[in-house]
Amino acid sequence: MHLNCVVNGEPRQVDNVWPGESLLYTLRERMGLPGSKNACEQGECGSCTVYLDEVPVCACLVPAGQAQGRRVRTVEGLAEATQLDPVQRAFLEAGAVQCGFCTPGLIITVHDLLRRNPRPTDEDIREALAGNLCRCTGYEKILDAVRLAAAESEVR
Amino acid sequence: MTTTRTHAATGTGRIGDSPIRPDGLLKVRGEFAYSSDLWTEGMLWGATLRSPHPRARLVRIDVTPALRLPGVHAALTHVDVPGAKCYGLEHPDQPVLAFDEVRYQGEPVALVAADDPETARRALAAIEVEYEPLPPVVDAEAALRPDSDLVHPGGNLVRHVRIRKGVHDTPDGVPELPEADVVVSGEYRVGMQDQGFLGPESGLAIPAADGGVDLYVATQWLHGDRRQVAASLGLPPEKVRLTLAGVGGAFGGREDLSMQIHACLLALRTGRPVKMVYSREESFFGHVHRHPAVMRYRHGARRDGQLLWVRAEIVLDGGAYASTSAAVIANATTLGIGPYRVPYVAVDGWAVYTNNPPCGAMRGFGAVQACFAYESQMDKLAAALGLDPVEIRVRNALRTGDTMPTGQVVEGPAPVAELLRRVQAAPPAPPTPTGDLRHLPGGVGNTTHGEGVVRGVGYGIGIKNVCFSEGFDDYATARVRLELIGGELTASVHTAAVEVGQGLVTVQEQIVRTELGVDRVTLRTADTSVGDAGSSSASRQTFMTGGAIKAACEQVRQQVLSRLSSAAAANPAAYRFVEGKVLAGTEVVADLAELVGDQPVEATAEFRHRPTQPLDPQTGQGDAHVQYAFAAHRATVDVDTELGLVKVVEIVTAQDVGRAINPQAVEGQIQGGTTQGLGLALLEEIQVSNGVVLNPSFTDYLIPTIADTPPMRLEILELGDPQAPYGLRGVGEPPTISSTPAIVAAVRAATGRELTRVPLRPEHIAGVTAAGEPSPGER
Numbered sequence: 028m029h030l031n032c033v034v035n036g037e038p039r040q041v042d043n044v045w046p047g048e049s050l051l052y053t054l055r056e057r058m059g060l061p062g063s064k065n066a067c068e069q070g071e072c073g074s075c076t077v078y079l080d081e082v083p084v085c086a087c088l089v090p091a092g093q094a095q096g097r098r099v100r101t102v103e104g105l106a107e108a109t110q111l112d113p114v115q116r117a118f119l120e121a122g123a124v125q126c127g128f129c130t131p132g133l134i135i136t137v138h139d140l141l142r143r144n145p146r147p148t149d150e151d152i153r154e155a156l157a158g159n160l161c162r163c164t165g166y167e168k169i170l171d172a173v174r175l176a177a178a179e180s181e182v183r
Numbered sequence: 184m185t186t187t188r189t190h191a192a193t194g195t196g197r198i199g200d201s202p203i204r205p206d207g208l209l210k211v212r213g214e215f216a217y218s219s220d221l222w223t224e225g226m227l228w229g230a231t232l233r234s235p236h237p238r239a240r241l242v243r244i245d246v247t248p249a250l251r252l253p254g255v256h257a258a259l260t261h262v263d264v265p266g267a268k269c270y271g272l273e274h275p276d277q278p279v280l281a282f283d284e285v286r287y288q289g290e291p292v293a294l295v296a297a298d299d300p301e302t303a304r305r306a307l308a309a310i311e312v313e314y315e316p317l318p319p320v321v322d323a324e325a326a327l328r329p330d331s332d333l334v335h336p337g338g339n340l341v342r343h344v345r346i347r348k349g350v351h352d353t354p355d356g357v358p359e360l361p362e363a364d365v366v367v368s369g370e371y372r373v374g375m376q377d378q379g380f381l382g383p384e385s386g387l388a389i390p391a392a393d394g395g396v397d398l399y400v401a402t403q404w405l406h407g408d409r410r411q412v413a414a415s416l417g418l419p420p421e422k423v424r425l426t427l428a429g430v431g432g433a434f435g436g437r438e439d440l441s442m443q444i445h446a447c448l449l450a451l452r453t454g455r456p457v458k459m460v461y462s463r464e465e466s467f468f469g470h471v472h473r474h475p476a477v478m479r480y481r482h483g484a485r486r487d488g489q490l491l492w493v494r495a496e497i498v499l500d501g502g503a504y505a506s507t508s509a510a511v512i513a514n515a516t517t518l519g520i521g522p523y524r525v526p527y528v529a530v531d532g533w534a535v536y537t538n539n540p541p542c543g544a545m546r547g548f549g550a551v552q553a554c555f556a557y558e559s560q561m562d563k564l565a566a567a568l569g570l571d572p573v574e575i576r577v578r579n580a581l582r583t584g585d586t587m588p589t590g591q592v593v594e595g596p597a598p599v600a601e602l603l604r605r606v607q608a609a610p611p612a613p614p615t616p617t618g619d620l621r622h623l624p625g626g627v628g629n630t631t632h633g634e635g636v637v638r639g640v641g642y643g644i645g646i647k648n649v650c651f652s653e654g655f656d657d658y659a660t661a662r663v664r665l666e667l668i669g670g671e672l673t674a675s676v677h678t679a680a681v682e683v684g685q686g687l688v689t690v691q692e693q694i695v696r697t698e699l700g701v702d703r704v705t706l707r708t709a710d711t712s713v714g715d716a717g718s719s720s721a722s723r724q725t726f727m728t729g730g731a732i733k734a735a736c737e738q739v740r741q742q743v744l745s746r747l748s749s750a751a752a753a754n755p756a757a758y759r760f761v762e763g764k765v766l767a768g769t770e771v772v773a774d775l776a777e778l779v780g781d782q783p784v785e786a787t788a789e790f791r792h793r794p795t796q797p798l799d800p801q802t803g804q805g806d807a808h809v810q811y812a813f814a815a816h817r818a819t820v821d822v823d824t825e826l827g828l829v830k831v832v833e834i835v836t837a838q839d840v841g842r843a844i845n846p847q848a849v850e851g852q853i854q855g856g857t858t859q860g861l862g863l864a865l866l867e868e869i870q871v872s873n874g875v876v877l878n879p880s881f882t883d884y885l886i887p888t889i890a891d892t893p894p895m896r897l898e899i900l901e902l903g904d905p906q907a908p909y910g911l912r913g914v915g916e917p918p919t920i921s922s923t924p925a926i927v928a929a930v931r932a933a934t935g936r937e938l939t940r941v942p943l944r945p946e947h948i949a950g951v952t953a954a955g956e957p958s959p960g961e962r
């Protein structure tokens with residue numbers, strides 16, 4: 028099966044995609060985009076979160092074929108080459124990154140949250156991020172990062 | 184909404200600062216190469232066939248049907264292991280690939296290498312294995328009885344640790360304890376916890392022209408892996424070269440080997456690079472877990488609350504193979520009465536072989552299980568005497584100069600009472616806001632609007648040893664090089680120390696900047712071409728590799744000073760290296776860049792902590808530990824007493840870190856560790872029934888989410904240990920230890936129930952099943 032879709036702004040074609048192959052596998056193993064992570068491949072951890080037509084999805088649960096003709100945006104495509112999205116910068120500055128395996132998925136989820144809700148309360152943040160597991164941080168610094176990113180977006 | 188990065192590390196990033204971690208930029212951009220991200224031209228995918236039985240005789244394995252499939256390049260069994268057939272961190276008893284008998288569900292039996300993961304999966308399915316199932320040994324206590332089936336021919340006991348302080352046994356082996364005014368007793372159980380690191384076990388093995396192999400892997404200890412891999416490959420260690428790939432968390436679960444030998448065997452057999460990546464389900468079978476424990480405790484005290492004696496018996500289920508069980512039981516017992524001064528102590532601990540999943544290292548390493556028991560006992564004693572739970576702990580708090588049950592004298596700060604007072608004095612948690620379900624137990628599940636919800640507060644304090652104990656030759660190596668690169672002074676550091684997420688890379692740079700007064704520091708990728716760093720475990724790596732880097736920097740400084748003058752070299756303490764200058768007092772005496780010139784300065788140092796002693800096998804006496812670390816918790820919970828659901832409202836942690844080399848990383852360790860303790864209290868258990876794991880997925884094994892985790896208040900003390908580099912105290916494990924009993928104490932306070940087993944289950948909290956009784960389906 029051929030797959031044609033737009034990934035991080037670029038039209039891509041992949042050949043020989045198996046039926047049943049996940050979008051996560053296609054991104055990681057066939058498109059050279061391993062930024063989206065594979066912590067469970069069961070839809071439980073959020074480490075594989077990407078935008079599909081600007082809606083966040085668990086790429087491990089999306090059959091690759093469903094991306095046909097659609098736009099995919101991954102953590103690698105969130106900012107220009109030498110730049111950082113404010114969410115990425117806030118994660119760095121707040122110390123929200125330890126092993127970092129949860130980070131790409133969380134950054135997409137937070138990016139989406141702040142587009143929908145630029146001034147989230149802590150409860151809003153917890154609710155929005157409840158599908159993203161982090162085993163290292165205990166989430167406090169992830170909350171700090173979201174608050175920081177929200178505050179910075181506010182200033183601009 | 185993009186902006187450029189404005190943060191600059193120049194002029195900052197010394198000890199006590201919190202600079203941005205050097206791997207952070209790659210991590211937030213998704214460009215950091217974890218072990219599961221590796222790819223190389225022509226690589227094959229390796230996969231593992233595992234036993235479905237917890238115990239069975241292996242009658243026959245036939246891999247030829249797999250080899251007939253197109254795209255399959257190798258299928259291996261135990262006969263293909265050229266070197267040592269078994270490996271192990273402390274005791275090589277674990278088969279690389281099973282022969283004769285499988286001893287746990289998930290034990291590796293055969294391997295394949297294929298063009299892609301799907302073909303590899305089909306190849307595994309094509310392998311024919313004939314098993315003759317045997318009744319598994321699943322109860323650790325029963326396994327110690329003389330009539331038990333044997334898991335290994337040498338018997339089911341891995342190690343018995345016996346500690347007697349001021350106590351003699353009667354001729355029939357009963358410890359003689361003095362008369363106490365009050366005695367409390369209890370039996371406590373801890374379930375099997377999983378490390379749940381997010382990055383799956385994975386790596387890439389590449390065969391080399393010299394007949395050796397290069398392995399890129401996520402691990403905790405490169406040289407420890409190399410020793411075991413080389414032995415099983417039948418290769419000299421220098422032909423097995425390991426390089427660290429990005430590690431997605433570890434928490435003890437990467438201290439034992441997983442796919443390392445397997446990938447190398449496949450690469451050497453096929454002559455092609457081989458990548459292996461475990462799925463989450465396979466990961467649950469691919470690494471050791473925290474030991475389940477059964478613990479019987481009795482505490483004898485005077486009427487005023489002073490502890491007189493403690494008697495404890497601890498049984499740890501080590502599962503099918505030894506892993507680090509012998510060291511885990513030593514920790515559970517030597518730290519088994521907690522940070523308290525007790526004149527008479529009798530502790531016995533047994534680590535036992537069963538056909539359950541193998542258990543070994545997990546953050547807290549034996550100290551976690553014991554803490555749940557002794558802290559539950561302290562609360563019971565407080566209740567029996569009508570004392571406040573903090574007060575009874577403070578009255579018995581360990582102080583500098585006191586002796587541990589092993590006879591070891593506690594040196595350096597031991598702020599047990601102060602940590603307890605700190606968490607107690609923190610402002611109380613705010614009352615539960617009304618009108619938002621998200622604040623209530625059960626959350627948006629809409630299980631209560633506040634009816635039946637009761638608040639409880641509980642306390643806990645724990646003790647942990649730092650670094651390796653019992654006479655182990657524990658050291659770390661670092662190479663530091665100072666040179667001009669493009670006219671700029673640059674220090675580069677090379678160690679084999681593993682960054683697992685804790686922030687070791689940041690700390691390494693901070694130490695070099697501080698010691699050498701240079702801004703630009705580069706870290707070489709950790710690999711085995713430099714000396715051993717020891718494991719990133721036991722809260723030891725900042726202490727040990729930090730100590731080695733400091734020592735190497737001191738040698739570099741010495742060499743630089745000898746270029747200045749022989750007088751300077753003879754008196755190095757009189758000089759400081761600050762911002763590229765050499766200072767005597769406040770006077771600039773030389774420019775560092777000029778002294779270095781085109782002659783780089785390089786030094787390699789090994790660092791050892793002070794020696795420790797083995798435990799006396801009869802009495803358990805001996806100065807076995809290097810350093811003790813302490814943390815205390817106060818937990819506030821809201822409990823739906825009807826449904827048995829818990830909302831943790833707040834956790835306060837106080838910890839002495841000696842010196843916070845990187846305050847932000849220290850906070851992250853405390854918050855993360857505290858949360859893993861919360862998981863053990865309320866959520867996390869690998870459920871095993873008759874040797875079979877029931878819940879090997881994140882659907883059924885519950886790691887705390889952000890919705891389960893409360894706001895955390897931190898009280899960080901920096902009291903300085905004179906025996907440690909910079910005065911630091913290992914920070915990673917202590918916060919994991921006492922959050923569990925603090926949360927359970929809070930739930931007990933809310934419900935009045937005894938709750939003797941973790942993780943707590945709703946049926947226990949709500950009183951549907953009596954405390955301590957097994958629930959339906961429990962082994």
Ligand code: FES
Pocket residue numbers: 064065066067068069070071072073074075076085086087088
């Ligand atoms: S990898 Fe997709 S949710 Fe975990």
Ligand code: FES
Pocket residue numbers: 123124125126127128129130160161162163164381431432684
């Ligand atoms: S930083 Fe390791 S899982 Fe989140």
